[in-house]
Every structure is written in structure tokens, then in C-alpha cells.
Amino acid sequence: MGSDVLPCYVACDVSLSMADHIDELNTGLREFRGAVHADASVADRVLCSVIGFGEEPLAVHGLYLAGEVAELPPPGPCAGTNFGPVFTYLRTRIDSDVHLLETHRVRVHRPMVFFLSDGQPTDPVTWPAAFAALTDPTWRNCPRVVTFGVGDADEGALGRIGTYRSYLSRDGVRLGTALIASVMHVLSTSGPPPGGTLS
Template identity: 60%
Template sequence: MVSDVLPCYLVCDVSLSMTDHLGEVNAGLREFRGAVHADPSVAALTRVCVVGFAAAATVLQPLRPAAELTELDASRPRAGTNFGPAFALLRETISDDVRALEADRLRVHRPVVFFASDGRPTDRSAWPAAFAALADPDWPSRPTVVAYGLGAVDRDTLDRIGTSRVFLGQDGIRLGTALAVSMTRTARRTDRV
């Protein structure tokens, strides 16, 4: 029997401009973990990777079951908000993960990227090319991207990133709710890579 896997990449801005919002991000991660746990079919399907970015991007948690989702270290916000390195790292990480999952004979659904930021990049001219590579329609592992804005967001930037949907915290939508809705909706579809 072949098992299905839905890879989810939580991309979290951990820059200085997000200092006041990291508690909200962690609360959202806890809420999402609880929502996935409450739905056994989604829990069995979903694997989560966490990427943090400021001036540089790094994988904070490799792809693993959603029940093992950890919180962000909110004690060390960093300077810079470079979206480009986050998108470049995502493309590389998704490629590696999909290749590894398929080698394990798992059926991989189209990945979902959940991008949480205030939407104010410091690499304004550089990030669009990295995002275009991530969202390239000719790339078989191209993810669906959901953007979530915290604080006084740059809505225009987030609209360019959210290929599927854009949620705004200022509209009263909690991060955990937006993430859970996005993942459960996607988990019920069978769009494989």
C-alpha cells in the first residue's frame, strides 16, 4: 500500500520588525498542531518543515509529522528581512524532500508553503526572481503559497506572494486558524506532484 504525504513548509519571518508578533506566531503553531491532531486523516498525511528567515534563511525543523511541530525561539530576533534567501532555500529544500519521499515510495501531494511576515522585505529588488523560481509553473514540485500578514503589513507584497490566498491578522484572522484551514482544505484534495 502506498502512503500519501502532504509536505507543508512554515516560513516565518524572525526579523526585528516581527519581535512583537513572534508570540502570536508560536500561539498559531500550537493551535495548528492541535487542529491537525484532532483530525486523524490530516495528521496521517501532513509533514511539516519550519524555515526561519531574517537577513539569511535557515531550516529550523526538517520535514516531520505535524505532531512534532516545535515553536520558534522568540528570544533572538535578527536584523534584515530578506525574502529572496527564504524562497531560494525553500526551492532547494522542497526538491530534496520530494526526492527523498518519493525514494521511500510515498505518494507526494503538491507542497503547501505558509509564509508569515509583515511583508516588508529589505531585499526589494532581489526577492522577486527567487520567488519566480519557487512558483515556476514548469516545476513539478511548485508549491501552493498562502501568505499571512502580521502587524502593519505591506499588502501589495503579500498579494504577490500568496498564490493561493492571503490572510491578514489585522482582519481578526488568527494565524493558527488560517494555517489549519489552508492545510485541511488541501489535505482533502488529491493534487499530487
């Protein structure tokens, strides 16, 4: 592991409506994994965690080197796509992970969240408060959020969530390309963090 790392969290909708898209997203994760692994300058600096969500979030795996990223599980039977619980989960998880990394004297770049979905949230009243807590600018670990919409994704909702960048697969953008471009841009424009998390 490098002396400075970028924690990335891939949060993917695995509700029933995603059944037609999981293969495409797994292909994107493989492309991302291969590109990071092939670049010696970043291979040991990008850590990646994969989280599935439907009605509730499910950790697929914790922070691994990006070259070891696991594939997404098949969609579950749940029809709900609740955004709020995964935002709440991410805030807790990021705090815990950053604390652990810093305990081991690893300098941590401001985390990045990749949020992937094809639908509209089924908790439209409650998710904005959970998202506001995740992206609270006074929180030292506030992540950059990149959204990637597949299928008939709600462009309006994803536009509100993508604080850093937003992509739509229907515009011809591939997931792997979006992931790689976002990570490389951060690493090329952010200097090594002096101690704590970058702002």
C-alpha cells in the same frame, strides 16, 4: 506516515521587528498542531517544516508530522528582512524532501508554503526573481503559497506572494485558523496523487 502526504513549509520572519508577534505565531502553531493531531484522517498525512528568516534563512526543523511541529525561535538581532534567500532555500529544500519521500514510495501532494511576515522586504530588487523560480509552473514541485501578514505587513507585497491564499491578522484572522483551513481545503479537494507530485 500515510501513503500520501502533504509537505508544508512554515517560513516565518524572525527579524527584530517580529519581537511583538512571535508569541502570537507560536500560539497559532500550537493550535494547528493540536487540530491536525486530533483529526485521525489527516494526522499522519501532513508533514511540516519550520524555517526562520531575517537576513538569511535558518532551518528550525525538517519535515516532521504536524503534531510534532516545534515553536519559532525568538527574533534575532538582525534588522534585515530578505525574502529572496528564503525563496531560494525553499526551492532547494522542497526538491530534496520530495525526492527523499518518493524514494520511500510515499505519494506526495503538491507542497504548500506558509509565508509569515510583518514587514516590507529589504531586498526589493532581487526577491521577485527568486520567487519566480520558486513558483515556476514548469517545475514539478511548484508549491502553493499562502501568506499571513502580521502587524503592519505590506499587503501589496504579500498579495503578490500568496499564489493560493492571503491572510492578514489585522482582519481578525488567527494563524492557526489560516493554517488549518488551507491544509484541510487541499486535502479535501485533491485526490491522492497517482505517482509523483500533484500538479
